[in-house]
Amino acid sequence: MGGVRPEGLRGLAPDAASADGLAQQLGSALPLGRPGGRPEEVAGAVLFLASGQSSFVTGSELFVDGGDEQQ
Numbered sequence: 001m002g003g004v005r006p007e008g009l010r011g012l013a014p015d016a017a018s019a020d021g022l023a024q025q026l027g028s029a030l031p032l033g034r035p036g037g038r039p040e041e042v043a044g045a046v047l048f049l050a051s052g053q054s055s056f057v058t059g060s061e062l063f064v065d066g067g068d069e070q071q
Contacts, residue, residue: 031067 013019027034045064048054 034066037064037066 013022023035042064045062049057049062
């Protein structure tokens with residue numbers, strides 16, 4: 001469940017409390033303990049790569065996935 005948190009998952013649960021429980025259960029399998037990231041977390045990685053701060057970065061992959069190894 002790496003990447004941005006899919007809000008569509010909330011539709012799989014009958015109510016908000018169940019949706020939060022589902023998210024917690026799915027997130028417990030990830031190193032960061034939550035399913036999906038926030039859009040601003042992905043944007044931060046993009047801004048870094050687009051900025052001069054990444055001028056010495058080459059041939060690397062940057063995974064913004066919360067540690068999800070299944071991707």
